[in-house]
Amino acid sequence: MNMTLTSDVKEMKALKVELMRFMMSYKFALDEMNTKIDILKQEFQYIHDYNPIEHVKSRLKSPESILKKVHNKGFELSLPTIKENIRDIAGIRINCSFISDIYELSSMLQKQKDITVIECKDYIKNPKPNGYRSLHLIVQIPVFLSDREDHIYVEIQIRTIAMDFWASLEHKIYYKYNKEVPQKMKDELLEAANSATLLDKKMEGIHLEMNKLKETISMEEDVQELLINNERFHLPYDFLTANLDPNKG
Numbered sequence: 001m002n003m004t005l006t007s008d009v010k011e012m013k014a015l016k017v018e019l020m021r022f023m024m025s026y027k028f029a030l031d032e033m034n035t036k037i038d039i040l041k042q043e044f045q046y047i048h049d050y051n052p053i054e055h056v057k058s059r060l061k062s063p064e065s066i067l068k069k070v071h072n073k074g075f076e077l078s079l080p081t082i083k084e085n086i087r088d089i090a091g092i093r094i095n096c097s098f099i100s101d102i103y104e105l106s107s108m109l110q111k112q113k114d115i116t117v118i119e120c121k122d123y124i125k126n127p128k129p130n131g132y133r134s135l136h137l138i139v140q141i142p143v144f145l146s147d148r149e150d151h152i153y154v155e156i157q158i159r160t161i162a163m164d165f166w167a168s169l170e171h172k173i174y175y176k177y178n179k180e181v182p183q184k185m186k187d188e189l190l191e192a193a194n195s196a197t198l199l200d201k202k203m204e205g206i207h208l209e210m211n212k213l214k215e216t217i218s219m220e221e222d223v224q225e226l227l228i229n230n231e232r233f234h235l236p237y238d239f240l241t242a243n244l245d246p247n248k249g
């Protein structure tokens with residue numbers, strides 16, 4: 001009896017080590033992705049003096065959630081099956097300021113050589129019937145370990161703050177509510193999602209207008225600068241306008 005117990009414990013310990021190695025790969029994949037996102041964020045800030053990323057959150061799916069998904073989807077309970085079919089064990093959620101930032105960030109990530117894009121679901125252009133909006137990417141990235149190279153799936157959800165606000169609260173409202181949600185509530189949630197869309201569009205419009213304004217200002221500043229012999233001279237506005245043709249509109 002004791003012999004069986006000991007060998008059972010030994011087997012379970014070995015399994016635990018295997019599971020640990022399995023989960024570590026996902027943790028490293030998240031670390032890599034977070035570094036990539038941080039680099040893009042910093043580069044944007046330095047070069048364009050603008051940060052399109054408001055907030056980044058990453059998470060590893062818990063073993064309980066993985067098990068639940070395996071059961072729900074009817075998959076066989078083995079690590080290779082889980083690795084191939086549960087593609088959101090490593091998940092990253094990026095909140096952007098504007099809708100245009102979402103697409104720009106997504107294209108910058110998709111262009112990176114070591115990222116293989118497996119799937120792209122655009123729930124912004126095609127929202128879910130309940131109103132859910134977000135851009136979902138499933139990518140695969142290499143993780144270099146001491147004895148092997150692993151290719152790990154990562155799910156990236158990119159959305160605006162308004163989209164995230166709606167999704168987080170909708171999730172909270174539904175969480176642990178196992179009964180059918182009343183139609184009235186579904187309609188109200190859809191209405192709220194539409195309001196979030198309007199808000200995003202309004203903010204995008206203001207953002208574009210502001211960019212145009214900034215461009216005009218920087219063009220004006222450019223006109224007032226003279227570069228001679230690597231030295232910058234400021235041209236006073238009066239000096240410039242004094243020499244303008246008064247007959248020109």
Ligand code: 0O2
Pocket residue numbers: 088121128130132136166167168170171
């Ligand atoms: P969690 O706890 O956030 O990880 P999949 O079930 O992932 O194999 P599916 O459903 O086609 O396949 O994936 P999809 O549509 O890309 O959605 C995956 C994730 O998007 C969900 O993960 C949610 O995080 C989010 N999501 C999708 N639809 C909704 C929605 O209607 N409301 C909210 N709040 N979030 C949504 P999980 O695994 O469901 O949960």
